[in-house]
Amino acid sequence: MSAGIYILANDVVFDHLVALLNSLEVNGAKDIPVCIIPYDDNLKKVQVEIATRPHVTLFENTESIIFWEHFATQVWKTHAKAQKVWQAKGWTPVHCLEMHRKFCCFDGHFDKFIYFDADTLLMGSLDYIYQKLDKFDWVANDFQYKSDLNYVFDLSSPKLAEIFNFGKLHSHIFCAGWFAAKKGILNRNNSNQLLENLISGEAEILSLRGTDQPLFNYLVARSGISFYNFAYHQSAGVTGNHWSSKFDVRDYVLYDKGRRLTYLHYMSISAAKINQLCAGEDVEIPYRDVFLHYRYLNSPETRPKLAPPNLLVRLQRNLKAWVIQKLNNVQFKLRNFWDR
Structure with missing residues (x-):
């Protein structure tokens, strides 16, 4: 079975993307092919970068992009609360529609894959993740289950208890910024039935604290595919991955109480802040030297010299x-x- 990595990106997160690609090459994923899913058409710098990396390609299946964007649009347009809130804020009918292009992973070339948000750095080997996909269709490695369920589902909806078992549901939620799965487990056939359920009223259980993440969690839980979360099942031996945690740094690799991280996720730190940093501004982000190391790994002479504050x-x-x-x-x- 072919194994690969998908990343959603455009020129706005170009600095993130370069840092991630460099971290993949030096921290255990050098020989794993990577496919960039375009967030939008703003891709000039991304395409130039792809041309310099033989193992990196651009996802070009426009039919898949159209299908999943249409799928998400149909779901969210039936979500009355979402439409009311987003309209009041002057947002588009489907907030962050482009984030739903992550679903294109299921139509790609890789039989089993790991998805990375661009604002991530690889710290260690991914072998154990791919191996777990031999037994499960979906694999996560995060502590989202310790957070409020309201980040994924609307707890005020009476339908939620009718659709899901709360006990099981809490152990199955995950962060949609990083996950592993198999090609085709969400496809045209099963997605049509899931779409019918959603537009017939079940969409109301989706939380508004995200768009793609609630929908991902719903589809995985509702379809009943096999699910495994390392952080839930092996919590005592699993590292953190969010930048807000306190990690030790050794040779630009992060460790959690002596255990090497698999990845670091810069979730919720804006791309604008990263872009300012890479433009030479003295911007503080967690593990700044680590990020700058990977961002300029192949071109250290271009690393900005930050003026002291x-x-x-x-x-x-x-x-x-x-x-x-x-x-x-x-x-x-x-x-x-x-x-x-």
């Missing part, structure tokens, strides 16, 4: 760090109080 900026950062520390201390004390 002035006194006012340093004071503001110190104050922010102090406030965050105090808030964390308060949250810790409250958790201890309620856990008694």
